[in-house]
Amino acid sequence: MMDLDLVASVARETPSKIILLVIDGLGGLPNSETGKSELDTACIPNLDQLAAESACGLIDPVFPGITPGSGPGHLALFGYDPVQNLVGRGVLEALGIDLELKPADVASRGNFCTLDKNGLITDRRAGRISTHESAPLCQLLDRIEVPGMRLSVHPVRDHRFVVIFQGSGINDGLTESDPQKLGVSPLEVKPLSPQAEATAQGVNVFIAQAKDALRCRDVANMILLRGFSRSPTLPTMKDRYRLKAAAIAAYPMYRGLAKLVGMEVLPMGNSFEEEVETLARHYGEHDFFYIHFKGADAAGEDGDFASKVQALEEVDSFIPKLRELNPDVFMITGDHSTPAVLAGHSWHPVPFLLCSQWASPDDVKELSERACASGALGRFPATHVLPLAMAHALKLTKFGA
């Protein structure tokens, strides 16, 4: 029996409530000028106070040294093996905009990009054109017809969209057309197995027609496709852990991840303030709440130390509102670290706190990488987060006689 199967086997339904606040990209590294990380620098009295009242530790999202994408980072926190259950980017994006995927459908993430006159990529995100501008372009692409397959194009946000390929024999074993660098041409999509040859051919026809349809534009005059994938079949959190779980996330991809494990995605607007209000409004209806804060990761990815500090201060200001709900277990962590000095996701373990009447006390007095390293929970894999949450919410019965 796998460890998480063991946890599932002793799960029981109770009225106790768990809130998991994921501060995306929470962990950081010191700024070379100050020697202080983003968390060290930020003025976050509410998070520090909560850390002082909590059991703290550091989590490894996937494995020490491994830098996770958002998919594995979140699935681990939800109690699913992030390596066994790898989710393609195309599927994530599709789920995030409420597309229903059939098991055979192949989803691909798409970007509008900009090519120069020689056909070389000058901007992989087409100046991050607005949804207002990109939506009609998606309609244009949606009209493309390719023999032997059905396809549909769906706007996501800004320069991003999803393409769904359907039809008998459609296969997701494809290389990507996005070279992930500038100054080169988009790549031809190639099959990874003979079974994927027809799909690769069809996708290349689609890309060629898309280029033709966009040819008169200065920006957003081409597309890049990546993350061809099919939806994995995961048991719901209800079936597996007996949790009635709800997700509150402004960004589509995170809603998509939550749907994958059967969470109910609560309808809401775009700000974190609305997320918190949504959680409060639906607090009676569920017993597990995943609430997602994006700002810290976005600033970290931009390499903007000051903005990440500001994002952390922003989320700090909402902590009292969340605490007012008085959940039996309140956990805060990230799906991965995004140190501003690295301007990207990283492998560094992520600060973690668990506040509960039944948590082991420790001497941690603030939420930071350094402080959490000496917390009572030590350093542990992110797949232990859900078991710990359920245990502290008294939702796990005794194992063995």
Place this chain on the structure above:
Amino acid sequence: MMDLDLVASVARETPSKIILLVIDGLGGLPNSETGKSELDTACIPNLDQLAAESACGLIDPVFPGITPGSGPGHLALFGYDPVQNLVGRGVLEALGIDLELKPADVASRGNFCTLDKNGLITDRRAGRISTHESAPLCQLLDRIEVPGMRLSVHPVRDHRFVVIFQGSGINDGLTESDPQKLGVSPLEVKPLSPQAEATAQGVNVFIAQAKDALRCRDVANMILLRGFSRSPTLPTMKDRYRLKAAAIAAYPMYRGLAKLVGMEVLPMGNSFEEEVETLARHYGEHDFFYIHFKGADAAGEDGDFASKVQALEEVDSFIPKLRELNPDVFMITGDHSTPAVLAGHSWHPVPFLLCSQWASPDDVKELSERACASGALGRFPATHVLPLAMAHALKLTKFGA
């Protein structure tokens, strides 16, 4: 997918450089008179300064409570499962003297020993006779012929040699002739399965003839064989982790271990000073350097607390020279602990430090068992060392979307 396979799957080649200094037997225990361990006692300002600038932790070489031999201790540090890939002592010794083993060959470690007139062992190492004296004895044994097998005898160093047994049906499932204690007779070699019966018989014939050939001598008048083994087939570090790895080790066995994972063994003399010079001379040619310091383990094995302290002070004096190379990642640890008070390898976790621009800072100010216990890296299996090294050298790409 196993964790280390996952790491291998995201490995990429970059010019960044990693140095792994293995201080053999690094970890220790307090002397009962002072309450201080060898590391606490030694004056090691360079190691302490490095620890202060590094992320620290404690590693379990194989598993908590398990005392590892040098084989598992090193293989784990090189990123290979030390239990799945157990290497026999005979194979290690053979590789360390540049013998090429075919997959079917069986290698055995040999000792010259001394028997009294009653045939009982009085010295398992024959007074550690010199290589000068033992090499001609090996030539003598090499001439022995045993029906049904080919054999060859190769001097290693001092009282130690290797016997290679070859032929169809040769089997390594054999008990050892070395009883590993004094005042008893050497043991008969027994087959561990019916398939090994013929080999056991042949080996016993060889031992009897060796005894006869040495019968006129006062010391080194008998041999002891142990560690009958075949070479495991391991992927190289180049194939598995895309690392161009080099080994610098004065002692044959450690060179043998490095060869097993495809490291290039750099030619050199016998002192640690020469090891450091060799590393510096070849620094441009590789991206992963394993450098081995033997003195701490040797003193610990002898139960000589003061000598182990001195050995640690010796290695400390070379740290500045290694730091001058300015590697992207500099790691120091041991393959196991060898507390002088136990006069042997032990199960205690081993201090570990990792110095890199991207390491998480912690409050550890010195290299010691106690200080490292509160380091940012926590306590972790030695198989995580290579993934951490590669991550901090930016040699691992993101996992999942």
